Amino acid sequence: MKRKRLKIFEKVFEGVLFSSSTVTSLTVLFIIIFLFSEGIGLFNSTPVEKKYKFIVSNDNTVKELSSKQLKDIFNYDITNWQQLGGKNDSIILFTINDLSTYFTDEELGANFENLPSKINELIKQQPGILAYLSDKYIPAKLEGHVIPLTKISVTDFVSGTEWYPTSEPAPQFGVLPLILGTLWVSFGAILIALPLGLATAIFMAEVAGQRLRNILKPVIELLAGIPSVVYGFFGLVVLVPLIQQLFDLPVGETALAGSIILGIMALPTIITVSEDALRTTPISLKEASLALGATRWQTITKVTIPYARSGITAASILGIGRAVGETMAVLMVTGNAGVIPHTFLEPVRTIPATIAAELGEASYGGLHFKALFALGIILFLITLIINTSVELIKTRRSS
Amino acid sequence: MMSFINKRIKQKVAFSFFSLVSVLVVGILFIILGFISIRGASVINWEFLTAMPDEGMTKGGILPAIVGTLCLVAGSMIFAFPVGVLSAIYLNEYLKENWVKKFMRSMTNNLAGIPSIVFGLFGMALFVNKLKFGDSILAGSLTLGLLALPVIIRTTEEALKSIPDHLRIGSYALGATKLQTIRRVVLPIAAPNITTGLILSISRVSGETAPILFTVAAYFIPKLPHSIFDQVMALPYHLYVLTTSGTNIEASKPMAYGTAFVLILFVLIANLMANAFRRHFSKKNKMN
Numbered sequence: 001m002k003r004k005r006l007k008i009f010e011k012v013f014e015g016v017l018f019s020s021s022t023v024t025s026l027t028v029l030f031i032i033i034f035l036f037s038e039g040i041g042l043f044n045s046t047p048v049e050k051k052y053k054f055i056v057s058n059d060n061t062v063k064e065l066s067s068k069q070l071k072d073i074f075n076y077d078i079t080n081w082q083q084l085g086g087k088n089d090s091i092i093l094f095t096i097n098d099l100s101t102y103f104t105d106e107e108l109g110a111n112f113e114n115l116p117s118k119i120n121e122l123i124k125q126q127p128g129i130l131a132y133l134s135d136k137y138i139p140a141k142l143e144g145h146v147i148p149l150t151k152i153s154v155t156d157f158v159s160g161t162e163w164y165p166t167s168e169p170a171p172q173f174g175v176l177p178l179i180l181g182t183l184w185v186s187f188g189a190i191l192i193a194l195p196l197g198l199a200t201a202i203f204m205a206e207v208a209g210q211r212l213r214n215i216l217k218p219v220i221e222l223l224a225g226i227p228s229v230v231y232g233f234f235g236l237v238v239l240v241p242l243i244q245q246l247f248d249l250p251v252g253e254t255a256l257a258g259s260i261i262l263g264i265m266a267l268p269t270i271i272t273v274s275e276d277a278l279r280t281t282p283i284s285l286k287e288a289s290l291a292l293g294a295t296r297w298q299t300i301t302k303v304t305i306p307y308a309r310s311g312i313t314a315a316s317i318l319g320i321g322r323a324v325g326e327t328m329a330v331l332m333v334t335g336n337a338g339v340i341p342h343t344f345l346e347p348v349r350t351i352p353a354t355i356a357a358e359l360g361e362a363s364y365g366g367l368h369f370k371a372l373f374a375l376g377i378i379l380f381l382i383t384l385i386i387n388t389s390v391e392l393i394k395t396r397r398s399s
Numbered sequence: 400m401m402s403f404i405n406k407r408i409k410q411k412v413a414f415s416f417f418s419l420v421s422v423l424v425v426g427i428l429f430i431i432l433g434f435i436s437i438r439g440a441s442v443i444n445w446e447f448l449t450a451m452p453d454e455g456m457t458k459g460g461i462l463p464a465i466v467g468t469l470c471l472v473a474g475s476m477i478f479a480f481p482v483g484v485l486s487a488i489y490l491n492e493y494l495k496e497n498w499v500k501k502f503m504r505s506m507t508n509n510l511a512g513i514p515s516i517v518f519g520l521f522g523m524a525l526f527v528n529k530l531k532f533g534d535s536i537l538a539g540s541l542t543l544g545l546l547a548l549p550v551i552i553r554t555t556e557e558a559l560k561s562i563p564d565h566l567r568i569g570s571y572a573l574g575a576t577k578l579q580t581i582r583r584v585v586l587p588i589a590a591p592n593i594t595t596g597l598i599l600s601i602s603r604v605s606g607e608t609a610p611i612l613f614t615v616a617a618y619f620i621p622k623l624p625h626s627i628f629d630q631v632m633a634l635p636y637h638l639y640v641l642t643t644s645g646t647n648i649e650a651s652k653p654m655a656y657g658t659a660f661v662l663i664l665f666v667l668i669a670n671l672m673a674n675a676f677r678r679h680f681s682k683k684n685k686m687n
Contacts, residue, residue, distance in 0.1 A: 006576065009578070010576055010577065010578045013578055014489075014493060016485060017485050017486070017488055017489035017493060018489055018493075020481070020482045020483075020485035020486040020489065021485070021486035021489040021490055021494075021503055022486075022503075023482050023486060023548065024486065024503065024506050024507045024510050024548055024549065024552065025502070025503060025506040027510055027545050027548070028506050028509050028510050028513075030521070030525060031513065031517065031518075031521045034520075034521050034524040034525055034529075035517070035520065035521070035524075037524075038520075038524050195420075196420055196423065196424060199416065199417045199420035199421070200417070200420055200421045200424050202417055203414075203417035203418060203420065203421045204421070207414050207417055207418065208418075208421070212421075215425075216421060216424075216425070218670065218674055219424070219425050219428050220424070221670060221674075222428055222432075222666070222667070222670050223424070223427070223428050225599070225602055225603070225606075225666045225669070225670050226431065226606070226663065226666060227605075227606025227607070227608070227635050227662055227666065228515075228606070228607075228608065228609075229606065229608045229635040229636075229638050229639050229662075230431075230435065230606070230635075230638070230659050230662055230663060231431075232639070232642075233435075233638055233642055233655065233659050234431050234434065234435065234659075236642055236643075237642075237652075238434065264427055267424060267427075271424075295406045295407065295409075295410045296410060297406075297409060297410035297413045297414065298406065298410075300413075321512060324514070325512075325513070325514025325515065325516070325517070326514070327514065327515060327516040327608070327609040328608045328609055328635070328639060332639070332642065332643060352514055352516040352609070355516050355519075355520065356516055356519070356609055356612055359519075359520070359523070359612070359613055360612065360613065364528065372520070373520060373524070376516075376517050376520045379514055379516070379517055380513065380514075380517055383512050383513055383514060383517075384509065384512075386512065387508060387509050387512040391505060391508065
C-alpha cells in the first residue's frame with residue numbers, strides 16, 4: 001500500500017518536473033506569438049491616424065499616395081499634382097488648422113456644424129486641394145473622394161530610410177537607419193573586443209599560471225556582472241566628454257562611445273567562450289608540436305588557435321549577439337540620432353534603444369506601437385540567427 | 400642559432416603583449432569600479448539609504464528604489480528559482496539523450512540569447528496588457544523571472560552533471576527510488592553550486608533595466624509598495640532617470656553616483672558571496 005502511494009507520488013512529481021521544464025520552450029513560443037501578433041498589424045495598414053482621411057477633388061486623377069509622398073507634400077517638396085502623375089494643379093493643403101484662413105467663425109457656426117458643407121464648397125472650388133480631415137468633419141455627401149494611401153509593406157519598412165514614427169500627418173516607418181546603426185555599433189564593438197578578448201583568453205589558457213588565472217577569472221565574472229545601466233552611466237560621465245574633447249566634436253554621444261562601452265561589455269563573453277575553446281586542444285597535439293622544436297608561441301599560432309578556430313568564431317558571434325541586443329548602455333551614450341551612420345564620430349540610434357526610448361510614449365495598439373513590436377521581431381530574428389549559427393558551429397565541432 | 404633567438408624574441412614580444420592586454424582588462428574593471436566608488440561612496444549615508452527622494456530627486460534618498468528592487472528580486476526568484484531547478488532536474492536526471500532533450504536545451508539557449516528589451520516587449524504584451532496585471536510588481540517580477548530562468552537552469556544542470564553517477568547507482572542499489580535518490584543524494588551535494596547560481600541570477604536581475612521599463616518601473620513614487628499590483632521605483636531605472644531625464648540633471652548627479660555605487664555594491668557582494676561559497680564547498684568536497 002505504502003509502496004503504491006510512493007509510486008503515485010513519484011509519477012506526480014515527474015509530471016511537475018516535466019511541466020517546469022516546458023516553461024522555457026513555452027516562453028520562447030509565446031515571445032514569438034506576441035511579437036508577431038502585436039507587430040504584424042503594422043503591415044498592410046494605412047499610414048495615417050485612425051479616424052482621419054485625406055480627401056481630394058473629384059477631378060483629381062492621382063490614384064494613390066504613399067506616406068513618403070505625403071511627407072514631401074507637407075514639407076512643400078512636392079507642390080504640384082503633376083509631380084505625382086496627376087493634372088497640372090498646384091497642391092493646396094487644407095487641415096483643421098487652416099480653418100480661419102478660409103472661413104469666418106460665423107460661417108462655421110458655434111459648434112462647427114456648418115463645417116462639412118463648407119468643406120464641400122471648398123473642395124468644389126479648388127481642384128488642387130488635399131484636405132486632411134477627421135471623420136466627423138467629412139460631409140455625408142462628399143463632393144470629392146477619399147484618396148487611398150499606399151499600405152505599409154515589409155520592404156518599405158526594412159528599406160525605408162526615415163524613421164519619424166510620430167510625425168503628423170505622415171508618419172515614416174523606415175528602419176534601415178536603425179538596423180544599420182545597430183550593426184555599425186556592434187561591428188565597432190567587436191573590432192575592439194575581439195583582439196582584446198582573444199589576447200586575454202590566450203593569456204589565460206596558455207601563458208598564465210594557476211595563480212594569475214585565479215585572479216583573472218573573478219575579474220571577468222565581475223565585468224560580466226556590472227549592470228548595463230552602470231556601464232551606460234560610466235560611459236556618459238567619463239567616456240562621452242572624453243571623446244568630445246579628444247575629437248573636438250559638438251557632441252560626445254557617438255557611435256564610438258557606444259562601440260567602446262559595448263566592446264567592454266562583450267569582453268567577458270568572448271574571453272570565456274574562446275578560453276574554453278582553446279582549452280579543448282588535446283595536449284598530445286601541443287606536445288607533438290613542442291617536441292618538433294616549436295616554441296610555445298609557435299605552438300599557439302600553428303596548433304592551438306587553428307584547432308580552436310570554430311570556438312573562437314562562436315565566441316565572436318556571441319559577442320556580436322550581446323552587442324546587438326544591448327539596450328540601456330547604448331541608449332545612454334550613442335546620442336540616438338536616427339540617421340544612416342557614415343563615421344564612428346556621429347550619433348547613431350540602434351533598434352533596442354529605439355524600442356526603449358519610444359515604447360513608453362506610443363499609444364497602445366497604434367501604428368507606432370505596432371512598429372516598435374515589428375522592430376522587436378527584427379531584433380528577435382537577428383538574435384535567432386546568431387544563436388542558431390553558434391549551435392551549428394558547436395555541433396559541427398563535436399561531431 | 401639566429402632563428403632560434405628570433406623565435407624566442409617573437410615569443411617574448413607576443414607573451415608580453417598578452418599580459419599587457421590582460422592587465423588592461425583588469426584595469427578597465429578597476430577604473431569603472433574605482434571611479435564610481437570614489438564619487439559614490441561620499442554620497443552614501445544613512446539618510447541616502449532610508450529617505451524618500453526630495454526636491455525633484457536632487458536631494459533626499461533612494462529608499463523606494465531600494466525597496467522596489469528588493470521586491471522585484473524576491474518576486475522573480477520566487478517564480479524562477481523553483482521552476483528553474485525543477486526543469487534542470489528533469490533535463491539532467493529524467494530525460495535520456497533524445498530529441499526532446501536536445502529541443503529543450505536549445506530552447507533554453509535561445510531564451511538566454513534573447514535581448515532583455517525583447518523580454519520587456521513580451522512582458523508588456525502578455526502580463527501588462529493581455530493578463531491585465533497593469534504596470535505592477537507582479538508583471539515586472541514575472542518578466543525578470545523568465546529572463547533569469549535560463550541562468551538558473553544552466554547552473555543547476557552544471558551542478559547536477561558534476562555529481563558522479565556511482566553515487567546515484569549506489570543509492571538505487573540500496574533500494575531507494577529515483578525521487579528519494581534525488582532528494583537525499585543528488586540535491587544535497589548539488590546544493591552549494593545551485594545556491595551559487597541563485598546568487599548570480601539575483602545579481603543579474605537586480606541590475607536589469609530594459610525588462611522593467613514597461614512592466615513596472617516608475618519615474619517617481621514617494622511611497623513604498625503595498626501590494627503586488629503596485630508600481631515601484633527600481634535602482635537601475637532610477638539611475639537611468641537621474642542621468643537622462645531628471646528634473647535637474649546636473650543637480651542630481653551626486654544622487655546618480657550614489658545610486659550607481661549602491662548597484663555596484665550589490666553586484667560586488669553577490670559575486671564575492673558566490674565565489675566564497677564555491678570555494679568553500681569545493682574544498683569541503685575534496686576533503687571528503
